[in-house]
Amino acid sequence: MQAGSPRWRRRSQARPGEIVQAALDVFAEKGFAAAKLDEIASKAGVSKGALYLYFETKEDIFRAVVREAVVPNIDMVEAMLAQATIPFPDLLRLALARIEAVVETSRLGAVAKLVIGESRNFPELARVWHDEVVSRMLAAMSGALERAQMRGEVRLGDPRLQAFSIVGPILLGVIWQETFTPVGAPPAPLQSLIRQHGETMIAGLAPRAGVSS
Amino acid sequence: MQAGSPRWRRRSQARPGEIVQAALDVFAEKGFAAAKLDEIASKAGVSKGALYLYFETKEDIFRAVVREAVVPNIDMVEAMLAQATIPFPDLLRLALARIEAVVETSRLGAVAKLVIGESRNFPELARVWHDEVVSRMLAAMSGALERAQMRGEVRLGDPRLQAFSIVGPILLGVIWQETFTPVGAPPAPLQSLIRQHGETMIAGLAPRAGVSS
Numbered sequence: 001m002q003a004g005s006p007r008w009r010r011r012s013q014a015r016p017g018e019i020v021q022a023a024l025d026v027f028a029e030k031g032f033a034a035a036k037l038d039e040i041a042s043k044a045g046v047s048k049g050a051l052y053l054y055f056e057t058k059e060d061i062f063r064a065v066v067r068e069a070v071v072p073n074i075d076m077v078e079a080m081l082a083q084a085t086i087p088f089p090d091l092l093r094l095a096l097a098r099i100e101a102v103v104e105t106s107r108l109g110a111v112a113k114l115v116i117g118e119s120r121n122f123p124e125l126a127r128v129w130h131d132e133v134v135s136r137m138l139a140a141m142s143g144a145l146e147r148a149q150m151r152g153e154v155r156l157g158d159p160r161l162q163a164f165s166i167v168g169p170i171l172l173g174v175i176w177q178e179t180f181t182p183v184g185a186p187p188a189p190l191q192s193l194i195r196q197h198g199e200t201m202i203a204g205l206a207p208r209a210g211v212s213s
Numbered sequence: 214m215q216a217g218s219p220r221w222r223r224r225s226q227a228r229p230g231e232i233v234q235a236a237l238d239v240f241a242e243k244g245f246a247a248a249k250l251d252e253i254a255s256k257a258g259v260s261k262g263a264l265y266l267y268f269e270t271k272e273d274i275f276r277a278v279v280r281e282a283v284v285p286n287i288d289m290v291e292a293m294l295a296q297a298t299i300p301f302p303d304l305l306r307l308a309l310a311r312i313e314a315v316v317e318t319s320r321l322g323a324v325a326k327l328v329i330g331e332s333r334n335f336p337e338l339a340r341v342w343h344d345e346v347v348s349r350m351l352a353a354m355s356g357a358l359e360r361a362q363m364r365g366e367v368r369l370g371d372p373r374l375q376a377f378s379i380v381g382p383i384l385l386g387v388i389w390q391e392t393f394t395p396v397g398a399p400p401a402p403l404q405s406l407i408r409q410h411g412e413t414m415i416a417g418l419a420p421r422a423g424v425s426s
Contacts, residue, residue, distance in 0.1 A: 031333055117330020119392045120244055127396045157409055165410045168382030179332045183340045196370050197378045204417025
């Protein structure tokens, strides 16, 4: 079979995906500054030269990691939260179950830690993470909260800050796992944390008896 | 006046405090790895040699920063949360008002960011921050929640995870200010966030009607 035949082209097209997966692993393990392009290339089974065929800089690779490994999950949570016919408590439970699955099966916590830790030297990481992940997640959550307030299903308040209340403890849990568990702290049980927090938030956001909205 | 006279000794004893304040500023601005002992010494108005009279390593300086600039605030919140005679909602409001004041007037967010970002290369930072700040804060909060559960003032649940629910959004707010606001994201209004979150948590943790504890 010759180079250029369909099979070879398919293999070649698959490479960016393999590079992204390898890069995610290396970023999660080493951080951004210390991640070596050589190591990403060798993990992905390509030459460093081939890496440069697809990506110009390490920031480009980071952007691809976010777009391919994280953004599809954001799309899904966003679509979930846009459903206006589901009562808010059920909607929140659905969204949190999805977030729980993502957090448990991906290196999301390690990437969040990397962004927080290296944003001073690489502001582009914070910009990409904010624009493509955090702000979209908060907007989707705030939108659902705002609509639920209008339907009288959620107590009145700043929906963006209500979204911070929902998301914050999940961030604390993943940061805990990446930062304190490795130095001997008892683990943060993410599944129990997200579930109990969800029920606490549902109760906490319920409209107050006697307060009309 | 001679060296060795009371005035000179007082001046000399004051130096560790000045070094700690200078170190806090430099750590907050540069991070831990990039903080230079020369810069800390010069900001504190001492020679680098004098710095070594008080501290053997940069980790020692970090420990002193935590003990002198952060731990007294933890002591205060801890003492506040230990008061068993105040109803839980008032206790939480008092503790959050204190935390709000600390967060607004100190570089706590910058130090938290530094710990998260540099724990891989300097696990000692995570260990000190966990042992002297985070675990004490969580234990004080969990203890207050557990006692409130026993008094029937808070719904039953894992008190450590309830404490995560209370603390998480504050962490998100301070990390946001340090990470995303500098790259152009709208600021996280910490005061409004902490107050609204406190009221949401008070409602969310209230005992359920019809559920006996």
